Amino acid sequence: MNYKIDNLQYCKWNREVFKINREANLDAVHVTVVYHEDYDEFLKRIEEWKKHFDENSDLIFHGKDYKDIEKAKKENKTSIFFGFQNCSPIEDNINLVEKVHEQGCRFMQLTYNNQSLLATGCYEKNDSGVTNFGKEVIKEMNRVGIVVDMSHSAEKSTFDAIEISEKPIAITHANPSFWYDAKRNKSKELLKALSESGGMLGLSLYPHHLLDNSNCSLENFCEMTAKVAEIMGVENIGIGSDLCLNQPDSVVEWMRNGTWTKTKNFGEGTKKNSGFPKQPEWFEDARGFYNLENGLKKTGFSENEVNGILGNNWFNFYKEINK
Amino acid sequence: MNYKIDNLQYCKWNREVFKINREANLDAVHVTVVYHEDYDEFLKRIEEWKKHFDENSDLIFHGKDYKDIEKAKKENKTSIFFGFQNCSPIEDNINLVEKVHEQGCRFMQLTYNNQSLLATGCYEKNDSGVTNFGKEVIKEMNRVGIVVDMSHSAEKSTFDAIEISEKPIAITHANPSFWYDAKRNKSKELLKALSESGGMLGLSLYPHHLLDNSNCSLENFCEMTAKVAEIMGVENIGIGSDLCLNQPDSVVEWMRNGTWTKTKNFGEGTKKNSGFPKQPEWFEDARGFYNLENGLKKTGFSENEVNGILGNNWFNFYKEINK
Numbered sequence: 001m002n003y004k005i006d007n008l009q010y011c012k013w014n015r016e017v018f019k020i021n022r023e024a025n026l027d028a029v030h031v032t033v034v035y036h037e038d039y040d041e042f043l044k045r046i047e048e049w050k051k052h053f054d055e056n057s058d059l060i061f062h063g064k065d066y067k068d069i070e071k072a073k074k075e076n077k078t079s080i081f082f083g084f085q086n087c088s089p090i091e092d093n094i095n096l097v098e099k100v101h102e103q104g105c106r107f108m109q110l111t112y113n114n115q116s117l118l119a120t121g122c123y124e125k126n127d128s129g130v131t132n133f134g135k136e137v138i139k140e141m142n143r144v145g146i147v148v149d150m151s152h153s154a155e156k157s158t159f160d161a162i163e164i165s166e167k168p169i170a171i172t173h174a175n176p177s178f179w180y181d182a183k184r185n186k187s188k189e190l191l192k193a194l195s196e197s198g199g200m201l202g203l204s205l206y207p208h209h210l211l212d213n214s215n216c217s218l219e220n221f222c223e224m225t226a227k228v229a230e231i232m233g234v235e236n237i238g239i240g241s242d243l244c245l246n247q248p249d250s251v252v253e254w255m256r257n258g259t260w261t262k263t264k265n266f267g268e269g270t271k272k273n274s275g276f277p278k279q280p281e282w283f284e285d286a287r288g289f290y291n292l293e294n295g296l297k298k299t300g301f302s303e304n305e306v307n308g309i310l311g312n313n314w315f316n317f318y319k320e321i322n323k
Numbered sequence: 324m325n326y327k328i329d330n331l332q333y334c335k336w337n338r339e340v341f342k343i344n345r346e347a348n349l350d351a352v353h354v355t356v357v358y359h360e361d362y363d364e365f366l367k368r369i370e371e372w373k374k375h376f377d378e379n380s381d382l383i384f385h386g387k388d389y390k391d392i393e394k395a396k397k398e399n400k401t402s403i404f405f406g407f408q409n410c411s412p413i414e415d416n417i418n419l420v421e422k423v424h425e426q427g428c429r430f431m432q433l434t435y436n437n438q439s440l441l442a443t444g445c446y447e448k449n450d451s452g453v454t455n456f457g458k459e460v461i462k463e464m465n466r467v468g469i470v471v472d473m474s475h476s477a478e479k480s481t482f483d484a485i486e487i488s489e490k491p492i493a494i495t496h497a498n499p500s501f502w503y504d505a506k507r508n509k510s511k512e513l514l515k516a517l518s519e520s521g522g523m524l525g526l527s528l529y530p531h532h533l534l535d536n537s538n539c540s541l542e543n544f545c546e547m548t549a550k551v552a553e554i555m556g557v558e559n560i561g562i563g564s565d566l567c568l569n570q571p572d573s574v575v576e577w578m579r580n581g582t583w584t585k586t587k588n589f590g591e592g593t594k595k596n597s598g599f600p601k602q603p604e605w606f607e608d609a610r611g612f613y614n615l616e617n618g619l620k621k622t623g624f625s626e627n628e629v630n631g632i633l634g635n636n637w638f639n640f641y642k643e644i645n646k
């Protein structure tokens with residue numbers, strides 16, 4: 001059985017997006033439910049998702065573990081897995097880790113760009129690694145079953161998380177820095193350590209993580225994938241598209257600035273180019289998975305390897321962490 | 324005019340304690356109103372203080388700036404200044420800095436032992452310094468008039484805070500590490516940088532910061548004070564006793580553990596000696612200021628210098644930061 005999984009999307013959700021994901025044949029999508037929301041605000045997002053599930057029960061349902069991906073495949077639906085891009089919902093309280101898991105959280109980034117209470121983000125000048133509280137939280141995430149996601153974290157913090165976590169961790173959406181040296185992209189050494197620990201990298205289709213940005217070619221992206229496979233092994237690679245369909249630019253502004261500054265931080269953008277960037281033509285939405293399939297095959301990947309990258313590897317990871 | 328100021332107490336407040344502080348002739352006390360409380364919990368603490376002010380208006384009132392210290396002296400009362408030992412009440416929101424100032428906050432520690440969103444605490448393994456959010460918050464604290472307090476912070480973070488803050492900062496309660504090498508005590512280099520920037524050190528009477536702990540002698544404490552005066556200049560030294568009168572041991576447990584761990588952290592204590600330590604005989608409560616007065620004189624300080632250490636230096640600092 002082959003599964004198709006996009007392990008990171010943060011769209012402005014509506015029936016149209018869920019339909020597109022079905023057209024792309026996605027059996028599972030890991031969706032970002034919060035960035036900087038605290039616990040109470042997170043509960044409100046969950047209410048919104050309950051409404052989505054009610055209103056679109058022919059297309060989507062709430063996924064809790066890998067069996068729901070199997071069920072989705074059987075029912076021609078997309079299972080939706082909840083994740084956080086920052087650890088804000090657990091506030092400063094270790095007991096909230098179990099609570100957010102009960103509400104469906106399955107992935108949590110320890111940081112989003114800036115320093116958090118758990119670890120350092122990739123936009124800080126110095127990286128002190130996983131903190132005292134962070135160590136306790138990783139232990140608790142391991143216990144309840146939330147994957148440590150270090151996509152927006154700084155390097156030492158990520159090495160620390162790989163070492164501290166007793167379960168494999170994930171970088172759900174990023175690319176290698178040898179290909180394109182963005183702050184958010186990851187070093188060879190880190191990717192190697194990630195794969196050696198059984199961790200996964202979700203390759204990102206977000207233009208700020210791509211060589212030539214919105215003009216990145218499919219061929220170039222697939223060649224990069226082949227190089228990453230040499231470093232990590234092909235079975236540790238998946239897709240985490242980072243698609244932000246329909247989101248207004250006010251959302252990317254909020255993602256970057258939250259409530260931490262009175263000035264304006266442009267993050268990966270610039271003052272002139274501050275909004276969401278234009279997707280590459282061959283990946284305007286999840287239907288780009290078909291282009292990826294062709295592109296990866298042309299690059300020399302076997303059918304089996306392509307199926308791994310487009311979903312089976314993530315499926316195996318979900319299965320492994322549920323053991 | 325001479326003022327007596329204790330620039331850090333965290334007692335279990337009641338009329339008895341306010342009376343003792345009057346017997347000690349304290350014109351001002353900087354009190355810790357919160358450790359790990361969030362904004363809403365902080366507002367509850369404020370309500371409790373309003374009750375204290377109502378019920379003990381013959382002994383205390385809420386101090387907002389140095390003029391209230393002058394007023395307290397005139398009326399034979401103690402002015403109470405609010406401070407935080409952690410930055411929890413501002414959560415992740417820069418706009419709350421102004422809000423907590425409106426409620427009376429005049430001192431805020433950027434960290435309490437562990438990493439915070441603003442800086443690194445002295446119990447972390449690595450210190451990455453003041454964070455992106457921390458820089459913004461210091462700017463805002465400078466603007467509204469809250470003193471940056473680095474008593475529980477790690478060294479690089481404290482150097483950073485001294486450099487970043489446009490107003491002098493304070494270490495309201497700590498001692499030098501050359502005298503007693505506790506994690507909470509500070510290096511010569513740091514104390515020198517603090518005084519060169521116009522900052523203040525409040526010497527602590529908390530046994531875990533004292534040579535020989537509860538058995539520390541008055542003479543030894545005063546000799547240490549003389550050595551600190553050589554490094555910092557006598558005018559940058561005051562008292563921040565860190566008195567925790569009447570607090571049950573459950574409180575020190577909470578101070579150390581907050582909600583960040585499911586295990587038990589003993590902080591400056593040990594498993595066998597986990598509660599609040601016994602105060603030295605010569606400083607069981609604020610009336611120990613009289614013993615300090617005698618001890619400092621015996622050590623060779625002039626009357627003027629002693630008056631500076633026991634309150635005038637803090638008074639001048641309050642005046643300076645209100646300019």
